[in-house]
Amino acid sequence: MIGRLRGILLEKQPPDILLEVNDIGYEVSMPINCFYELPNIGEVVNIYTHFLVRENAQLLYGFNTTVERALFRAVIKTNGVGPKLGLAILSGMTVPQFIDSIERADLSTLVKIHGVGKKTAKRLMIEMPDRLKNWANFNLLTWHANVAAQCVNSKNAIMTASTNPKDEAMGTLIALGYKAMQAEKVVK
Numbered sequence: 001m002i003g004r005l006r007g008i009l010l011e012k013q014p015p016d017i018l019l020e021v022n023d024i025g026y027e028v029s030m031p032i033n034c035f036y037e038l039p040n041i042g043e044v045v046n047i048y049t050h051f052l053v054r055e056n057a058q059l060l061y062g063f064n065t066t067v068e069r070a071l072f073r074a075v076i077k078t079n080g081v082g083p084k085l086g087l088a089i090l091s092g093m094t095v096p097q098f099i100d101s102i103e104r105a106d107l108s109t110l111v112k113i114h115g116v117g118k119k120t121a122k123r124l125m126i127e128m129p130d131r132l133k134n135w136a137n138f139n140l141l142t143w144h145a146n147v148a149a150q151c152v153n154s155k156n157a158i159m160t161a162s163t164n165p166k167d168e169a170m171g172t173l174i175a176l177g178y179k180a181m182q183a184e185k186v187v188k
């Protein structure tokens with residue numbers, strides 16, 4: 001399984017990229033939200049991947065964070081949702097927006113995504129809450145290492161790494177879409 005790639009970005013054609021890693025070019029499909037966060041061509045990029053082997057193809061999907069990849073994996077487990085639709089869902093909304101839509105059972109927001117009809121949205125509403133139960137624990141345990149490098153606080157200044165657990169929790173909550181004041185209240 002290919003779980004992560006670090007290399008030079010050679011080509012960008014939405015939603016696909018060509019990434020050179022040790023003289024091998026990997027074609028990777030990404031959600032549009034992730035695609036537009038990539039650096040310029042010729043720069044080094046680090047992406048987390050989901051490798052899918054089919055009878056007639058080997059497909060590689062890329063994400064900027066482990067959280068995006070985990071949500072993609074959870075979404076494609078839903079009956080009737082394949083990788084192509086999974087990419088469309090993550091292209092149409094951020095991780096916090098998707099979780100919020102599921103928690104509020106907001107069918108209308110999901111059906112606005114290209115390729116998601118009422119039946120699929122209803123299936124997501126039924127199947128996803130169980131998969132998202134321990135989502136906060138997952139983020140705090142496995143994602144906090146990426147938060148310092150990827151989070152942006154409310155003033156759009158990049159946050160620095162911290163060994164303080166309170167700061168890490170704050171960074172994680174802010175990265176999930178909470179306002180700084182809301183995150184501070186939750187951490188207290």
